[in-house]
Amino acid sequence: MDINDLIIYRRTMPERSAHYAGFPAELPEELREYLQKNGVRGLYIHQAEMFLRSLKRENVVITTSTASGKTLGFLLPVIEEILRNPLARAVFIYPTKALASDQYRAIQPFIEYFGKSRISAGVYDGDTPVGERSRIRKEANIILTNPEMVNGAFLPNHSKFGFDFIFTNLKFVVIDELHTYRGVFGSHLANVFRRLHRVCRYYGSSPVFLCSSATIANPVELAEEICGRKFVRIERDGSPAAERTYLLIKPPKILGHDKKYYGQVQATAVAAELIPELVEQRKNFIAFARSRRNVEVILKEARDRLEAESPASASQADKISGYRGGYTPAERKEIEHKMVTGALCGLVSTNALELGIDIGKIDATVLAGYPGTRASFWQQTGRAGRSGRACTNYLILDSQPFDQYIGTNPGWLFENSSESAVVDKNNLLIELSHIRAAAAEIPLTLDDASVFPDLGETIPVLMRAKELTGQNGKFVWSGGSFPAGDYSLRNIDPNRYKLLLKDSGKEITEMDEMQAFREIHPGAVYLHGGIQYQVVTLDLETRTARAVPFNGNYYTTPMGNTDITIIHGRKEKPWKRIDAVFGDVNVNAQVSLYRKLQFHNHQNLGYEQINPSLSREFETESVWLKLPGNVVTAYRRLLQQSPNGQMIRNNHFEGLCCAIRNAARLVTMTEQEDIGTTVSTNAVYAEKSVEESVFLFLYDQYTGGLGYAEKAYELIPEIIENGIAMVSGCPCEDGCAACVGDYHLDKSMVLWGLRNMLEESEVPKHVKMAPYGPSTFIQKPFRFDELEAQWKAFTAMLLKNGEPFASFLNTVNAVRTEGRRFALITDQPFYREWIMEETNRKALNNLISYYTDAPKEFELEVEVRKKGENRENRDDGCGENGGDRSGDDSRDNSDMRKKLEQRLDKLKKKEN
DSSP: OOGGGGEEEEEEEOOBOOOEEEOOTTSOHHHHHHHHHTTOOSEEHHHHHHHHHHHTTOOEEEOOOTTSSHHHHHHHHHHHHHHHOTTOEEEEEOSSHHHHHHHHHHHHHHHHHHOTTTOOEEEOSTTSOHHHHHHHHHHOSEEEEOHHHIIIIITTTTTSTTHHHHHHTEEEEEEOSGGGOOHHHHHHHHHHHHHHHHHHHHHTOOOEEEEEOOSOSOHHHHHHHHHSSOOEEEOOOOSOBOOEEEEEEOOOEEEOTTOOEEEEOOHHHHHHHHHHHHHHTTOOEEEEOSSHHHHHHHHHHHHHHHHHHOHHHHTTGGGEEEEOBTBOHHHHHHHHHHHHHTSOSEEEEOGGGTSOOOOOOOSEEEEESOOSSHHHHHHHHTTSSTTSSOEEEEEEOOSSHHHHHHHHOHHHHHHSOOOOOOOOTTOHHHHHHHHHHHHHHSOBOGGGGGTOTTHHHHHHHHHHTTSEEEETTEEEEOSOSOGGGSSOTTOOOSOEEEEEETTTOOEEEEEEHHHHHHHSSTTOEEEETTEEEEEEEEETTTTEEEEEEOOOSEEEEEEEEEEEEEEEEEEEEEETTEEEEEEEEEEEEEEEEEEEEETTTOOEEEEEEEEEEEEEEEEEEEEEEEOOHHHHHHHHTTOEEOTTSSOEESOHHHHHHHHHHHHHHHHHTOOTTTEEEEEOGGGTSOGGGTTSOOEEEEEESSTTOOSHHHHHHHTHHHHHHHHHHHHHHOOOSSOOTTTTSOTTSOHHHHHHHHHTTTSOOOOOTTSOOOOOOGGGSOOOSBOGGGHHHHHHHHHHHHHHHTOTTHHHHHHOOEEEEETTEEEEEESOHHHHHHHTSHHHHHHHHHHHHHHBOOOTTOEEEEEEOOTTOOSTTSOOSSSTTSOBSSOGGGSOSOHHHHHHHHHHHHHHHHHO
């Protein structure tokens, strides 16, 4: 293939001249002399502004382009302070160890010039030897570290090992690559800084915060949320820039013998064609791939092509190398050195090189697929052109929703503002973890109520758990020795599942519970490091799954029900033909079967049941949209029931959810697992609810929420417009996995549904609408109001399907249904409390809801009868032997305290 024939869009950004501000009068003479001796004839305007603002003790976030000299902008105010005050300390925080080590090299020239007696620095992370750690704590003015070390070493040990001296003299906290701290990671870091402010207040210090960020829509908001201080932004870029050319490449279509579109050539294959051309042109390059597997695929295929072309080209095959996680630190450093010295001319990398690690002069970047956010796009392409020479950046569009959208709307990539980074530092689970850690660091006082909003609810829970003790108006930690080690800063769910090789027990990966239910259920095909595995078992008790190597031609996607109950709305706004509401919801997500899809063409190869089904219930935040009535009616009339009555086909509600989810990800900087979409169950399940409103929910897939849904609520008009553009711009003919999630859905109907959110229109004429009938809807195996008579058949089916609690329910001889009430009848009084324990009650609720048409929020009860007692011989009230809803009166009335206690129990189990 000729790469030039595949170019669909070209954008050239002209050369930009430097804008200098000279040296500020406040810059010390010896610093000025150092800069001049190193060829710096003046500061760029943004560097000078950063220096002057920091002297005024303003907190600054700088968002100038890559390679614009932001590091020098950080260092000048810090070193000015150190030269003036030798006791001064600064902590530089980086998201990765590699970046901290790389940035340490940028500080070394200052140390060599001024001498170690005046400026000392060191990298303090998990790889730092004990002796070097001691030196850094005692001597280093500048400490380069990462969030995990601040959380787990600096703060818990603030009064020991010399950390007290560091906090007493802490003048600056520098946070590089601020945009990487979003979602769970950013929410945790915001709470780490809440604790850091407490410790600094204890030692009488108040550091200035200096942050850098890639271009995002809300850098000041993000900096203020994470650091807890007011910020000013510096965005005027005074650095020069060479001419930059951007080329969008559309891989050729794959057409069958029938001329039907079957997708496109993979972006990795096009990258492997392009790289040999760059090698022969002696262009230094980085090629970015989305996964480790793709790195190895591109590298091997590019080398094979070079070796096949000619003997001269074959000698060039060793001039390219891979660079990714999984390589040892020594291997990565050797690769970096070879790039800098010219022994290599190019690297194929994951986003590990997206951050500013120095690898020499780069002439071109190749992106094998859109990296997911505009911030990452500009970071990756910004690696080229740093030498002042013109550069070329290739974006090879993959067959993914974002790529397809960019292919038809390239202006979105170059002209619109970047996405908003979202954090929620008040997520209850995250906040509780850090309140426990804070209490172990310094006793909690009334002043801490301004630090942690939920402190008033948390302290009673921790006291009941004997983790806090009241002393003279303060609350002192009396729990485990190291609560800061009870959680990961990069995860929220404490329930971690491991995937192991069946034969050797070697660990393949680790993930949270909901991800495990979706990706490593029995029968799932899991891809890791370029190798396919098929899961054979999942043990919920030990939280381990076991898998064997797999060579099949398909992958799997989970399916099931997601039932959402609205708790309450917080804000509401009408827009066009929809009403949007943001608020709190309860999500009951069940994974009950999975679909097999063939690689490349995504053809459906069939469905498999998961026995027993997997479920998780949690409360979170959501935005919900009331769908227009004509859309609901039309979509319902397209539904088709499967022969066994357990599944529906032609469900265009799913296509609508897919489009909205993809469109929301365009503006919220979210990963696939961060947000979910579904419609209310009455859309397809309940015949009697045909007239009820149907809602589309877009919700955070984290307990308590992380702010994604709230950001989506603010951007609903943009999300719907993006959804229309993504579906209409997809090159497929009728609908595909990229635009509507399934080749069996009619793209025109999903597009019609999206457009009807804005303006009413008729159903497309080519669509054949079936007359509405109750048979359109899924029929559950059993009717709720017939369970009394069908109970034995019901429990027999549960036993056959291997459902949890099926054996127990089979011992229950009688049940009673009455309206929304469902009672299990037993002659064992102890069973009442046991059954109604929160976890058991929810599991039984899920089971009844899944297999029957039970009313939403039906009431599960337990009736205790003496052996031989009839219903007629007993009081039907709620007396001693009456219906009981798990002793509601004895339970804490505070929902928040219940959640806190549940979370605390998980943390304590992990600690033990």
